[in-house]
Amino acid sequence: MPAQSANSTSPAADRPPAARDTDALLRAELGTAIRKLRKERGLTLVQLAERAALSHPFLSQLERGLTRPSMPSLHRIARALGTTQQVLMAAAAVPHPDIPVGSAHLVRSGEGLPVARPGGTARMLGAPAYSVHPVEYTGMSEEFQDYYDHPGDEFVYVMTGEVEIELQAAEGPRVHVLGPGDSICYPGGTPHRWRAVGDGSLVRLLTVQNATGEADRHHS
Template identity: 70%
Template sequence: MPAQPASRTAPAAQSTAPDQDAVLRAGLGAAIRRLRKERGLTLVQLARLAELSHPFLSQLERGLTRPSMPSLHRIARALGTTQQALMVATAVSHPDTPASSVHLVRAGEGLPVSNSGGVARMLGAASYAWHPVEYTGAPPAFEEYYDHPGDEFLYLIDGEIEIDLQTFDGPRLHRLGPGDSICYPGGTPHRWRAVGAPEPIRILTVQSATEPHP
């Protein structure tokens, strides 16, 4: 008999529940605090390295606020990791998946991290060798470059974007539409922006993990 699909007992969530949001924020803050102490850094020292305020970092470590993707990128670089590796610390087991080998994320679940022009949402967990992230929205103009050690795959679901890559062979600019994808090696500075008609942008990236979960 063919296997039956897993039952879906609840409708897709449209937003993170307040109590779950607090748990996710606490998980992210604990991961940052643990790495900071392992690196022998004080809050003031990390704030200086990440070019962020000491009060903001203090609130972040206590789970009282959420960072943006740019600020999380600065924190991660100062700690010698990536923002995706920090974000997997917020992954929690879904009640529909009692098996520890399965990680389920419903629509609207996961800690939403604000990104220029939209929101980023971690879809993976620490036990996997890759970090999938969903981006909804994109900035209308290029902003700062991001780079990380893991190779990355990008798939454009909706909308149009231009992606600017500073590759080993020189700068490359590519325009992507729905269904287009691109891969680039770790260490490649990259950034993207929305182009074309004003319409929703949805992007899926999958980054290979190159280090243990913080």
């Protein structure tokens, strides 16, 4: 099967040196986590590329911390490895210098590895040691993308903007419209997708997914 485009994001060369150093460290952590799990699964780079429908050169750069994936390509990699995007993103967390190691995990505004997604970015706020994976989403596409599903239950809270969340239930798809202050929870394994209502640049929401399953324990 021909490899599809990775839709990766390149490191921003115009960021301040300190920010570039942090970004490089986070990319290296993410690449190490992917390589470690790939080897635990007994897969070569070529085999993982085929399973994820991504290019072998892109995955090689990713594992070496030279690039970072978009949310859709990270989803493909995670599915091919039997885990979730959130688990891989959490693996890229690094301890904050203001907090003693092991006591807490602090993420300041603007910190964390941003991962591009249609219409905006996602930023992991958690770390592997914790049983929940909080992610901040800023900006959102005004069109529905592919469905996502994962083993962990998920909580979604809308801070700004308005979104439609479509959930695939036993009786068929159900669309829920959420505005600022609204929230929704749905069980793990539920196929879901989101889109902005109106201006997608106004959307900002927080999701919290619980880490469950054997694949997650590899990173705990």
